[in-house]
Structure formats: C-alpha cells, structure tokens
Amino acid sequence: MAENNGGAKKVSLKINNQEYGIVVEPHWTLREVIHDKLGLTGTKEMCDHGACGSCTVIMNGRPILSCMTLAIECEGKVIETVEIVDIEKHPLVMAYANNHAMQCGYCTPGFVMTAKALLDRNPNPGEEDIKDALEGNICRCGTYPAHIGAILEASTKLEGGK
Amino acid sequence: MNKKLGIMEIEPLVRDRYIQDEFEIIGKRGLTRMCGIEKASGRAEYTRDVKLPGMVYCRILPSPYAHAKIKSMNTEKAEALPGVRAVLRYDDPELADKPLYGLETKFNAGHLASDGQAFYHGKEELAVTLEQWKQGAGRILDGVAWWEGHPVGAAVAADTPELAEEALGLIEIEWEELPLVLNPMDALKPGAPLAAPEINSKNNIIRKLKIEHGDVEKGFKEADKVIKFDARRRPYTVAEAEPISDVILWRGDNVEIWAHQQQAYDGKMLFALKMGLPLNKIKLHIPYQGSQFGGGGNPMMHHTHGVHIISGILSRRLGRPVKTFYDRRDTFYNLSQDADCYTSFRVGFKEDGTITAVKIDNICAKMGQYGIDHFEENTRIPNLALNYLEANINVAPAYWFRCEQNHNALCLSLVFEHVAAELGMDPTIVALKNDGVEGKDMEYLSKFKKEHGFPDRDSLGECIEVGKKAIDWDNKWHKPGTKVLPNGKLHGMGFTWTHEWDDTRGTACAGVLMHCDGTVDILSQKSDDGLNAMTTHCQIVAEEMGLKLADVNFRMFEDVGFQMMTPDGSCNLAVDAYVTRNAAREAKQKLLEYATTPIKLIDIEYPPVFPNNYPDDLDVKDSVVFLKSDPSINCPVAEVVKRATLNQGGTRAPLFTWSWHRQGRYGTERGRHRMCRQAYFAEVEVDPGTGGVEVKKIVNVNDVGLAISPETCEGQQYGGDYMGVGRALAEEVIYDPKTGVKLNGNLLDYKVWTMRDIDTTVNHLVETGMGYGAYGLNGIGECIATVVPGVIGAAIYNAIGEWVDDHPMTPDKVLKAISKAKRGGLR
Numbered sequence: 011m012a013e014n015n016g017g018a019k020k021v022s023l024k025i026n027n028q029e030y031g032i033v034v035e036p037h038w039t040l041r042e043v044i045h046d047k048l049g050l051t052g053t054k055e056m057c058d059h060g061a062c063g064s065c066t067v068i069m070n071g072r073p074i075l076s077c078m079t080l081a082i083e084c085e086g087k088v089i090e091t092v093e094i095v096d097i098e099k100h101p102l103v104m105a106y107a108n109n110h111a112m113q114c115g116y117c118t119p120g121f122v123m124t125a126k127a128l129l130d131r132n133p134n135p136g137e138e139d140i141k142d143a144l145e146g147n148i149c150r151c152g153t154y155p156a157h158i159g160a161i162l163e164a165s166t167k168l169e170g171g172k
Numbered sequence: 173m174n175k176k177l178g179i180m181e182i183e184p185l186v187r188d189r190y191i192q193d194e195f196e197i198i199g200k201r202g203l204t205r206m207c208g209i210e211k212a213s214g215r216a217e218y219t220r221d222v223k224l225p226g227m228v229y230c231r232i233l234p235s236p237y238a239h240a241k242i243k244s245m246n247t248e249k250a251e252a253l254p255g256v257r258a259v260l261r262y263d264d265p266e267l268a269d270k271p272l273y274g275l276e277t278k279f280n281a282g283h284l285a286s287d288g289q290a291f292y293h294g295k296e297e298l299a300v301t302l303e304q305w306k307q308g309a310g311r312i313l314d315g316v317a318w319w320e321g322h323p324v325g326a327a328v329a330a331d332t333p334e335l336a337e338e339a340l341g342l343i344e345i346e347w348e349e350l351p352l353v354l355n356p357m358d359a360l361k362p363g364a365p366l367a368a369p370e371i372n373s374k375n376n377i378i379r380k381l382k383i384e385h386g387d388v389e390k391g392f393k394e395a396d397k398v399i400k401f402d403a404r405r406r407p408y409t410v411a412e413a414e415p416i417s418d419v420i421l422w423r424g425d426n427v428e429i430w431a432h433q434q435q436a437y438d439g440k441m442l443f444a445l446k447m448g449l450p451l452n453k454i455k456l457h458i459p460y461q462g463s464q465f466g467g468g469g470n471p472m473m474h475h476t477h478g479v480h481i482i483s484g485i486l487s488r489r490l491g492r493p494v495k496t497f498y499d500r501r502d503t504f505y506n507l508s509q510d511a512d513c514y515t516s517f518r519v520g521f522k523e524d525g526t527i528t529a530v531k532i533d534n535i536c537a538k539m540g541q542y543g544i545d546h547f548e549e550n551t552r553i554p555n556l557a558l559n560y561l562e563a564n565i566n567v568a569p570a571y572w573f574r575c576e577q578n579h580n581a582l583c584l585s586l587v588f589e590h591v592a593a594e595l596g597m598d599p600t601i602v603a604l605k606n607d608g609v610e611g612k613d614m615e616y617l618s619k620f621k622k623e624h625g626f627p628d629r630d631s632l633g634e635c636i637e638v639g640k641k642a643i644d645w646d647n648k649w650h651k652p653g654t655k656v657l658p659n660g661k662l663h664g665m666g667f668t669w670t671h672e673w674d675d676t677r678g679t680a681c682a683g684v685l686m687h688c689d690g691t692v693d694i695l696s697q698k699s700d701d702g703l704n705a706m707t708t709h710c711q712i713v714a715e716e717m718g719l720k721l722a723d724v725n726f727r728m729f730e731d732v733g734f735q736m737m738t739p740d741g742s743c744n745l746a747v748d749a750y751v752t753r754n755a756a757r758e759a760k761q762k763l764l765e766y767a768t769t770p771i772k773l774i775d776i777e778y779p780p781v782f783p784n785n786y787p788d789d790l791d792v793k794d795s796v797v798f799l800k801s802d803p804s805i806n807c808p809v810a811e812v813v814k815r816a817t818l819n820q821g822g823t824r825a826p827l828f829t830w831s832w833h834r835q836g837r838y839g840t841e842r843g844r845h846r847m848c849r850q851a852y853f854a855e856v857e858v859d860p861g862t863g864g865v866e867v868k869k870i871v872n873v874n875d876v877g878l879a880i881s882p883e884t885c886e887g888q889q890y891g892g893d894y895m896g897v898g899r900a901l902a903e904e905v906i907y908d909p910k911t912g913v914k915l916n917g918n919l920l921d922y923k924v925w926t927m928r929d930i931d932t933t934v935n936h937l938v939e940t941g942m943g944y945g946a947y948g949l950n951g952i953g954e955c956i957a958t959v960v961p962g963v964i965g966a967a968i969y970n971a972i973g974e975w976v977d978d979h980p981m982t983p984d985k986v987l988k989a990i991s992k993a994k995r996g997g998l999r
Contacts, residue, residue, distance in 0.1 A: 046333075051221035052214015054462075056413050057919035058500050064413070092214030107208025110883045113702030113891060115211030116413035116462030122212055145928045148919060150413045150463050151702050152894030153887065154927040 019082055025050070025089045026097060034081040041065040041076035044091055052092035052119045056148070063147035064120035066127075067091050073127035092119035095126060101167035102126060102160070109160035113151035121147050125161045133168050135161065180754055184835060184944070185844055187625040188750075190757075191947050196793075197715040198880050198947065205883075206706040206726070207460070216460045219432035222419045222495070228257050230329040230486055230496040231336040232479075233343060234505065235317030238566040238912025239352035239367070242315045242325055242345055249342040255331040256339045258486050262315045262325055266485045304539075307371045307378050307564055312478035318368050319568045320913045321505030329486045329494055354912050356537040356563035357514060367564040378562035383544055385611060388518075391529025391555030395520030399594055402516050403586055403977035405961075407537070408903035409509035410573050411924055414462020416506065417497035420483035427487075429480060430457045434464040434699050437735045442477040447484055456697065456731040464701040464739070465574035466954075467508040504917035509905045510578050511540030511562075511570040517583070520555075521591050525605040529555035530587055534579070536562050538570035541579035547587070549846050550671035552608025566912050567905075574895065575954035577673065585668040585962025586977060593652060593969065599667045600636050600645070600851075607632045609845045620845055621942065629940040632669060635851035635873040638936045639667075642871040643853040653973020653993055661857040661866070662990075664971025668962040672848035672875055672943065673743045673951040680748045681734040681832035684713060684755040686763065688817050688824045690795060690810030692719060694726040694752060695830070698736040703953055704884040705736075708745065709752045711880055712946075716756035717763070718792025719809065734830065743951025747835050749880070750946045755831035762827055763809065764790045766816035767797050781807045781815060835944070847942035848875035848950055852963040858971040860990055863983030865968060867897050870960065871934045877943025877950045885952050889935035892956020898925035899957065900964035904980050 017036040022029065025044070034043055044053045044067065053076055056064035060078040067076045068090040095103050102122055105111075112118040121144060128135055128143040135143070140161050144154070180190055197203075210216040247259045260266070317324045326343055330336040351365035358364055359376040367376050392398050419430040427449065433439045436458045444451050479496045487494040498506060513536045520529040530553055534543040544558040572578070588606070592599035609617045614630070621628045640646060648665050655663040683695035694709050710724040717724075728736070736751070737744035764787035771778040782790060782799065791800050798806035817824045853871040858864070872889040879885045902923040906915045916922045943950030961979055968986065969975050974993035976985050 045221070046223075049223070050214075051217065054218075054413075055220065055415065056462075056500075058415075059918050059920055061919040096213035096215060103209055103212045104204070106212035107204045108202075110205050110208070110704070110887050112205070112208060112211045113704070113887055114413060114461060114463040114700075115207065115216050115702065116218060116460075118211045119214040122214075141927055145926055148924050148926060149891075150411060150465075150895070150924060151887075152891030152925065154894060155890045155933060156887065157927075 021082060021085045023084055023087055023089055026091055026094045036080070036082050038081045039077050040067070040079040040081045040084055043081040044076060050091045050093055054116055054119055056117060061148065062117065062120070063124060064117045066120040066123040066147070068123055068127050068130070071127070071130065073124050090123070090126070092123050095122055100126065101164040102129070105160040105164035105167065109156050109163060111153055111156040111160035113153055117147065117149045121149065121157055125157070125164070129161070129165060129168060134165055180757070182750055182833060182835065185624055187941070187944070187948055188946050189625065195715060197711045197721055199878065199882065200711070201882050203707060203711070203721065203881070205704060206710060207700065207704070211460070218414050218460050218462050219419065219430050220414050220417050220462065220497070222430045222459065224419060224421060224493040227419065227493040227495055228329045228331060228486075228490060229333040229336045230327050230483060230494050231333070231340050232313060232323035232327045232482065232496065233325040233340050234502060235320060235322040235324045237317055237347060237349055238320040238354070239350040239365070240317045241348045241350060243348045244346045245325055246344040247326055249344070250326070250328055250339040253330070253335065253339050253342060255335040256328060257331065257492070258329045258489050259339070260313070260327040260482060260486055262313050267313065303371065304378050307368055313482060316370060319505070319566050320911070321502065321568065321917070323502070323506065327482045327486065327496065329490065333497065352566040352912050354565055354567060354907055354909060356512060356535050356565055359563040359565050360535070360561070367566050372564065376564045378539065378564050380561045383542065383558040383560070384556070385548065386555035388529040388531045388555045388557040392518070392520040395528045396523045397594060398518065398520045399590060400516070400518050401590055401975070401977060402514070404515070405513045405579060405582060405979045407509040407512045407570060407905045408573070408899050408980070409504060409905050409922070410465050410467030410507040411919065411922055412463040412465065412467060412503065412507060415498050415500055415503040416479070417495055418479050418483055419493055419495045420480060420487045421493040422484065422487040422491065426453050426455065427484065428455045428457065430459060431480070432461060433458070434461070434466060434701060434738050436699055437697065439477045439480055443480045443484060446481050458697060458699050458729055461699045461701045464699065467573040500919065501917040504922070505568050505914060508571040508573045509568060510573045512537040513540055513579055515543055515579070515583060517587060517590070519587050519591060521595070523595065525591065525595060525597050525602040527551070527553045527587070527591060527606050529553070531557045532583060533559045534561070537565050537567065538562065540570065541572070541576055543579045543583040545577070545580040546584040546670050548610055550609060550849065551606045552611060552613045553606060554611040567907055568914070574957050575673070577954065577958050581670050581959045582962050582979070584670055585959070585966065589668065589962070589966045589969065590975070596651065598649065599966065600640065603667075603669045604632060604636065607849070610842060617845060617847065621847060626847060626942045626948070627940055629942065631847060631875045631938065631940050631942060632849035632851065634938050634940070635669070635849050635875055638938065639851045639853045639871045639873040642873070642934050642936060643855060643869060645853060648855065650970070652970050657857060661859055662971040664856045664858060664967040664969070666854040666856070666963045666965070666967030666970055667852065668959060668966055669849060669851045670959055671846040672850060672877070673954045678737045678744065678747050679832065679834040680736040680751045681830065682736060682751040682755055683732070683734055683828060683830035684752070684759040686759060686813055686827035688814045688826070690723060690808060690813055692717065692724045694724065695732045696728060696734040696736045696751070697731055698728045699738040700728060701739040703739040704881055704887070705739070705748070708881045708884060709748070712749055712752045713756040716753055717760045718795070720795045723795050739953055743954055745880070746943060746945025746950050747833060749949060750833040750835070751831045753946045754833070755829045758829040758831065759827060760792060761787065762829060763792065763812060764797070766827065767807070767812045771816065771818065778815065781812050844944070848877055848940060850874045850955055850959065852959055854963045854967040856964065856967040856971055858968060858986060863985070863987035863990065865901055865964070865981065865986060867930045867964065869932045869934065870897070870930065870963070871936070872956055873936045873938060874952050874955060875938040875940050875942070876952050877941055877945065877948045878939050879937050880947070880949065882937060885937055886935045888953045889956050890933040893930060893933045893960055894925040895957035896960025897930055897964060898923065900961035900979060900981060902980050902982065
C-alpha cells in the first residue's frame, strides 16, 4: 500500500515519558512506528503475527503486542518501550545480565517488558506467577529457566529499595 | 613461563601443554554477562535495526510455485510506481556472470582441506564437490524456481518497505510450471520428475557413497541376535529470531556491508569474488545476530551471501545504502531445514550387550548427514557399514541446523536403545559395554590418553553416575510399558549418550591491544550468536594477563583484519581460545618487558618503572604489576604502559600482540580420538487418551573438558533442551503434498517450545580436561538439541512399550504406537 492514501492521521503518544505527535498511516502498526519511525529499536520484529512477544511494550500499564496494534488507534496512550528500563536504571537490566537470561538477545526486550509489567503490578511474584506472565514469549535459544532467577533477583532489589 | 610464547606449540593430537595449575577468572561463576546490559535494555543493535541516511529497501520476489520457469516477465508497472528506485531483473547484464550459489569461496582457497566438509575422516574420495553443493543449495534471483518461496525473477528497491512490497505485486510473470517431486523416496523412483534439471539432467541423486569398517556380515554371524528396524526424521527448521536482512553501502570505490551472517567473512569473500573487488575495499560490520544455529551457513549462503550481491548491485546503481530484507515467511523458506531422512538399521549383538555389527541405509532429502559417524568415533563396534544417498527434491535447501551431527546422534541413540530393549537391559549398561573409539576398546583409548598427555578418566562412566543420581534412575527406571501413574498417565524413563562435540576444524586469529590506560581490547571479528564469546574471551585474556575482568573488552562487530570462528563458547572455542590465550600471554610478556626496559630518545633516557629488574622478576594481578619477591613493590598496569608508550604529539603507540591458529583438517579425522562423553536422562508422562507427551525432567551431563564460563555452558544445556524437545515432539516443516507449498511458515503454525513446555531441566558439567582445545576444553553448544530427541524417544518407548521411530513423535503417532502395544499384550 502506498503511503499517500489519504487516511493518514496525527496521533499523540506519550512514550517513555516523552510526548510525541506523529502522522501515521492507518495500516502502520505500533511496532513499525516505535522501531522504524521513532528509532526506538529495542522493540523487535520477530514473528510479526502476535505469536512471540518480542515486540511487547507496556501501554497504559498493560503489556501488549505492538505488532498487532495499529498506531492510529493509540491516540493519547501512555507507552513504555524497553528503553525505559535503561533510562530508569530498572533492576531488571542488571538482574538479566547477572543471570545470563539471554543468549542471542533478540527476544530479550520482549521478555524484559513482560517482566516489567509483571513487577509493576506484582513486585513480589512467585515462580508460577513468572511462568504465567512469560509463557507467551518465545526464545529460540531456550533461555526460559534463567528468566525466573533474573526476575526474582530484580524483585528483591525492587523490594529492597522500598 | 615459557619465554618464547609466540611459538607455543599446538599439537593436534596432544593435550594443550601450557595449562596453568590454578585459575582466578577462568571457570569463575557469578560474572555479569558482558553483552547482558545492552541486550536486556534493548540497546543491542542487530542488522534488522540498521538504518542509514538515504537508505532504500529491497524485496526479492518469492516464487509461488515449487518448480517453475519464468517464460516472460514484465516489470514496467513496478518500475513506474512512484518511490521505486530500481528493479534488478534476473536477466539484467549485471547478473549475467553471477549465478549466486553462495559457497564458491570454499572452493577457492587452494585446496579442499580448507573446507570442513571437504574431507570425511581424511578421505578425499568423500569430499563434496562444487556441483553437489550447487545441486543441494540452489540459486538466488534466477529465472528458475526450485522450491516454493525461492527468491527468483526480480528484486525491487524502493523508498519504503511497503513500496517495495507493493512493487513486487505489480510484476507480471508468465510462468511455465514444471513437474515436481517432494519426497526423497519418490525422487529416486525411475521416471521421477527432475528436481533441478539445470544442474543434474540425469536423475535426482546428489551424492551416493559407502563407508565400511570391518565386515558387517561376519559381525552379524557372530551375534546372538540380529534386529532390523526403520526410522524417519522429518525436516525441522531454524525459525531464527531475527528475520534475514543485510545493508550494503557503496561509497565511491569502497563498500560497507552490515551482515546478518554466522560466517560473515565468507560472505565478504564471495562479495569480493563476484563483484571483482579487493578485500581491502570492503568493510564488514557484523552487529549482534538474532540467533543463527548454523542455518545460514554452508549451502544456505546462496541466500545470506547472494543477498549481498543483490544489495551491492542496487547500491552501486543508486549511490544509496540498500537494505534487502526477508519477512518471517521468507526467513522460514530460506534458512536451512534439517534433512528429511529415511533410515533402515540392521544390528547384531550378543546377549551381554556387546554390539557386533551395525549396518545403516540412509536416504536423505537434499544434503543430510551420514548417520554412522558416532558409531565410528565413540564405540568399540568393529563392524560398520553405511549406504548413504542424497536425493534432490523441490523443497527449500536442507542442511545442518544445530547441527551437522543431528542424524549421527539420533542413529546412535536409536541403535543403543533398541538393543537394550531387545535384551531387557538397563541402557546405561549397554552404553558402557560398547564405549570405545574407532572400533577399539577403552583399554586402547586409555593408552592413547596417557601417551598424548590427557588425564585418563572414564568420561562416560562419570557422566552416567552423575546423571543417574540426578534423575534417581536406579529407583525410577522400569521395564517398558509397565508403570501407570495415579493420574492415569504412562510413566517413562529414557537414557542416551554420545561423545562431546569437538568442532575444532578451522582457523582463528586475534589481536590483543593494550591502551595507554592499561585497558585491553581484543581485536577480532566474529558473529555474536548468543554464545557469550564476549565474556568468555575476556575471561581468558584477563586470566592470562593478570588483569581485572573489567579492564578487558571485546567488541567483535567491526572488520579489523582478524577473524574468529563462529559460534563460540561453543565448539569453535576449541580453536578460538588458543588465539586469545596465546596473544594474551605474549602481551603480558611484552608488558613486563616495558616495565623493565628504559626508553631512549637520542639524548634522553626514560627509566622504566622497575629499573633494576628483569621481566621474570615480575608478575601481574588485579591489573597491578608487582615484584614477585616483594609484592609491596608494585605499580598499576596503566602506569607501566603509559610510561612505555610515551605521548608524542598527542598520539601513543599501543601495546599490541596477535596470534593465529589452524587446527586439524576436520574435527573427526581418524586417529584424533574423542575422549569426552555426554549422558542424557529424561522422564516423561504419556497421556494414553490423547498421545500427548509431557516432559517432566531432563538431565544433561556434559563433559566439556573445561568450562571457561560455566553459566554459558549451562545456558547451552537448558536452551538445547527446549529446542531438542521441540524437535522430538512437534517441530516439522510441512509441505502441501501436491503443490509443495509450505504450510506452516510462521511462528503460529510452526511450534517452538516455550517456558511451560518442560517442567524441569537439570544440568551438570563434568570437566575431565580431555578436550583438544586450549586448557583441555571442547565444545557444548551444538550438543544438547542434537541429542535430546533420542532420549525423549527412549523415554516414550519406556512409557508405552512400543517404538515411535518417526520424529517428531506427535500425539497421533504416539496413539498409534499405544494401540500397537495394546495389541501386543501390554496393558
């Protein structure tokens, strides 16, 4: 589809505490806007079908698949991408590095954002809570067991900071 | 310390002679993964993320037919679409002399021994020829499609990805559909359609060979019992995380490449060859790699390398950077799927479990694996025979996907499991009974170990002991089909084994550069495929130089003239670790010389930090140089090197050393015996109503020789479990049997194992030091996913009392086997 089809619309988004006003085509996904247009490249394209969780961002407090979300429908939304964990020095980052909870790392941002959404609503999750949260994320390298340790470590740091 | 460090001898049959007694950083747990912060915070850049000013986006047309020829093609409408900048047609003169087979560099290096696959056990007659490679691999951007999804006809470069996609839809093609063949058994029948008549106009045979050791007929006569059985292993595919792309920018008479490739330097070599450029005009960038698993290597290079040619031609035309990208479906089509294999076994054995003969008839689609290698390399079975045949068919190329030992490992598992089952013996006993090497027993191997400087340890015995304890084997293993759990499910225990991966063929080189502040860069380019090479090599250099780990860095992304083998932290580490180790030792020696040698500048002499000492008087620890006889006399490394490298006119010369290493022709030459082993145990529950298999526990015990980064090795263990169980139970590339259209080219329909799909993985490392790599290490990365399907098959058999020798062992097949077991009187 060509870009100039007349349906483009300006949407206002708050991403990682920054205000954005961006003209989007009706068919652009939120992932395309975040990754391709805004250059926040931590939000990855892997399956492009809502199957893998690599493009997970947090929208209004909930983890969502940005490859299955049209940007034009996101007017006024408050969004966090994986870059927020770096900006805010979230303990998940060091916990993931300490626990080797990545191999190639391509899917890792999706896991981290899913984990952040979990910790945001439940700062002290158990192992089953973590598995429930992450069971929709695909890691082709199979790093799954390491995520549990990483999230528990981050949880401890978060709790300790309170 | 040996003063002539630069010539430390590396003997291919002998254990590393230069191993220190104790380690400070090597083998240490709890180190932060050096790529971890970048990756966890989304700051790691992958080729897919690369975006350059003025970049255009290129898409290549996928063939809608599994076998078809372009009769005519009209690209005028595509060219006229606003925003389309160039269309490259298969019949354009720029492509006339560039059939993009993608692997010719392997045959351009003077002699075949440069290629790992060229020789099999040193036998030249088994070398793969270029014609065979071509037939198995296919071409990119040609006028003929050999499989559905084959990138053919035209490539379009446009201002946006959407425009490029739209333009592809405007290309008008008149196709001539050709007869197709989709199954290797069908392909071998008389009168079968020819899969690639442009290369082989006689038949569909790619390769046909025999391998024989001893006399199998004699072995069958000596046996107390001879069994026959068949197995099939259907194709599974990489499904890698990052979809394929590359970026090429032609800058005047220089070119820059951003590559998503496991063997990216080979891609550069092919680009230079095809485009007529000297290597020093091409600068290669290899960002982080969203997984690889070998699927983009070897024959698959016609894509990963061929894409470079397309991007390169278009970039030269346009004077703009070109990003050619595959979508998820393209990536499914065009990375290696492991070969569809039909294998028949005949096995003779004695009542005590001694196997006397194994005969394997193996037919593979496209390019596969022989199936006999592991019998040769880690058993005492004296009589072996293989008939091997590769048949070409009209599906995407097949080759190695984590890894070249898939079929070899499965064949070993199947034979040992069937023999143990026939005898009603504990399979661990059958394994130990037949452990050996190249038809010889453990007594012979023990002698070899001693003569070649290795510790003489019983690797398999140790692995089995650890594994049995971890899974409570002695209490839980039972006769097949005899244990029903309170939940109504059938309980099964499995065991399998094989040797370590010692993928040590190849060459590596690296530099060690110390800056004037005492920090070190390791200089070498390699792909980061997730094996934690960054931390691993920094550990080696920090250990050898006496530096803090934080003072060493390894950014392997840029072309610096040195390359290492990829992947790493994996099998190639057996080669790569030598070069960082040797360069670091030499650098340390140089540092200590700097610390004790004055610098003369005509009329001025600057004293060294330790003016009255020799290098041998000093040592380094925690980035501080100290006098061995009195450690209180010391100086930070930074001060030593700063003084020695003098600031003049704002520049400084660094301390620099480099090393290279070439090891073996191929990791499995005869006489280069394998000494380390691995053992796998699994516990499953099978639902007799659905045929569903739940994997409750997997225990991996791997003798890695020495673990430089234990967490990295363990990551390969549990990570391999998920891939291996997926292969065992679900992963399969499915084609429509009439049209050859791939039916599950996405991550919804192609099942990849996720977090809840295995209950527990337990991982143990055994470190016997019996590897050929530096420090006595060998590899692990390829092992687990390769071997796990065999142990799952064994556990399912133990649960239901019937074999499901058709992988993946999907519920329908398991149910059929349960029915068969019931007919046979079980339950």
